[in-house]
Amino acid sequence: xxxxxxxxxxxxxxxxxxxxxxxxxxxxxxxxxxxxxxxxxxxxxxxxxxxxxxxxxxxxxxxxxxxxxxxxxxxxxxxxxxxxxxxxxxxxxxxxxxxxxxxxxxxxxxxxxxxxxxxxxxxxxxxxxxxxxxxxxxxxxxxxxxxxxxxxxxxxxxxxxxxxxxxxxxxxxxxxxxxxxxxxxxxxxxxxxxxxxxxxxxxxxxxxxxxxxxxxxxxxxxxxxxxxxxxxxxxxxxxxxxxxxxxxxxxxxxxxxxxxxxxxxxxxxxxxxxxxxxxxxxxxxxxxxxxxxxxxxxxxxxxxxx
Numbered sequence: 263x264x265x266x267x268x269x270x271x272x273x274x275x276x277x278x279x280x281x282x283x284x285x286x287x288x289x290x291x292x293x294x295x296x297x298x299x300x301x302x303x304x305x306x307x308x309x310x311x312x313x314x315x316x317x318x319x320x321x322x323x324x325x326x327x328x329x330x331x332x333x334x335x336x337x338x339x340x341x342x343x344x345x346x347x348x349x350x351x352x353x354x355x356x357x358x359x360x361x362x363x364x365x366x367x368x369x370x371x372x373x374x375x376x377x378x379x380x381x382x383x384x385x386x387x388x389x390x391x392x393x394x395x396x397x398x399x400x401x402x403x404x405x406x407x408x409x410x411x412x413x414x415x416x417x418x419x420x421x422x423x424x425x426x427x428x429x430x431x432x433x434x435x436x437x438x439x440x441x442x443x444x445x446x447x448x449x450x451x452x453x454x455x456x457x458x459x460x461x462x463x464x465x466x467x468x469x470x471x472x473x474x475x476x477x478x479x480x481x482x483x484x485x486x487x488x489x490x491x492x493x494x495x496x497x498x499x500x501x502x503x504x505x506x507x508x509x510x511x512x513x514x515x516x517x518x519x520x521x522x523x524x525x526x527x528x529x530x531x532x533x534x535x536x537x538x539x540x541x542x543x544x545x546x547x548x549x550x551x552x553x554x555x556x557x558x559x560x561x562x563x564x565x566x567x568x
Contacts, residue, residue: 264289264323265414265445266311271320273306273469280306282469284320288414288445293436295456296449298466299560304449305342306469308418312339324414335364338412342419342449344403348392352378352402355391356409363410370409377405381431397428408435415439417448421455433459453552463552467560477552484550484558488520488528491544492535499534501526515543 264287273281281303288294298304309315311322313329324333346355353374360370378384381401391399400423407415417436421429436459440446450456456463456477463480465473473480485503490496493514497505501523509517522531528547535542550558 265325266447267321267323268307268311269321271307271310271322272318273303273310273315274318280469281310281317284466284469284471286464286471286474288447290413290445291440291443292445292461293440293459294445294447295460295463296447296466297451297453297456297463297556297560298449299451301468302466302560303469304466305418308339308416308447308449311416312337334362335410336413337363338407338410338415340404340407340417340420342422344400344423346391346399346403346406349390351388351390352383352394352398352405353387355402356405359406360409363412365410373409373411374405377408378402381405396423397425400424401428401431404432404435408439411442411444412439413444415444415446417446419450420448421450421452429455453556457552465556465559472559473555480552480555481550484555485524486522486526486528487548487550488518488522488531489544489546489548490518490520490542491515492518493541495538495540496520496535496542499531499538499540501531501534 266288268284268286271281271284284307296304296307306315310317311324311329322329325336327333350358353371356374356377357367357370360374361367375384375387378387381404383398383401386394386398391402394402407417420432424432433455436446436448460477462474462476464471473483491511494516496502496518502520503523504521506519507516508519511517522528532545
């Protein structure tokens with residue numbers, strides 16, 4: 263079942279086309295990476311799903327209905343721009359957000375304390391947000407997004423500003439939400455998190471979808487590469503579009519960086535080498551990283567994380 267469906271979604275701000283005919287769906291238990299450079303339309307799309315702004319055209323359905331207060335209780339959201347009330351305590355803040363999600367105060371406090379315990383903040387439950395470090399406050403805001411046990415969890419650049427320990431905690435929470443059946447959608451321009459977490463990915467450029475699919479399907483968008491220690495005859499094997507010598511070796515051997523023709527696999531090239539009696543001392547496939555796919559499909563002019 264699709265928890266979130268977006269169909270033919272378009273948003274204009276005057277002459278600026280921020281989101282251009284966007285289509286995708288996110289299912290139960292799925293972790294969906296919404297990837298793009300700064301200004302690609304990620305935050306605008308999330309705000310339309312939340313009914314903060316309205317589309318110029320197209321439709322959005324959350325659990326079978328249009329976004330409005332009827333499905334508020336089913337959604338958790340962590341905004342890119344973090345901000346909590348400095349004079350409220352951590353647990354008061356979490357309970358407040360739980361009530362906004364139509365929870366009872368008792369249930370919100372109980373689950374809020376469970377989250378603070380998990381985030382190693384139980385001893386700071388009554389501390390004011392203004393007295394906390396940035397990292398602590400970010401964990402409280404994450405607890406606010408999770409307190410209602412959302413069926414749709416949306417995170418906008420959630421790893422921004424987190425140290426490695428808290429990035430790991432956030433990754434664990436994303437996996438935990440998925441395992442209990444929530445649809446998780448997070449926007450990011452940092453590719454490593456998407457590689458580790460996502461079941462499917464969408465690459466966005468200037469509001470328009472450039473790719474949607476699994477990580478392996480994304481990698482298949484680029485020609486394969488091989489590192490080999492071989493004799494020069496390897497350059498003539500079918501399926502090799504370029505074989506660049508990286509280092510010369512003795513006795514006719516050389517280290518080659520090889521780029522495959524689109525549609526050829528490393529296995530096919532290895533079979534051809536074996537059939538032709540080409541000598542090999544090393545033959546290693548190098549799959550493209552998601553960063554390389556992003557640069558190829560979205561463009562090197564887009565600002566992305568490493």
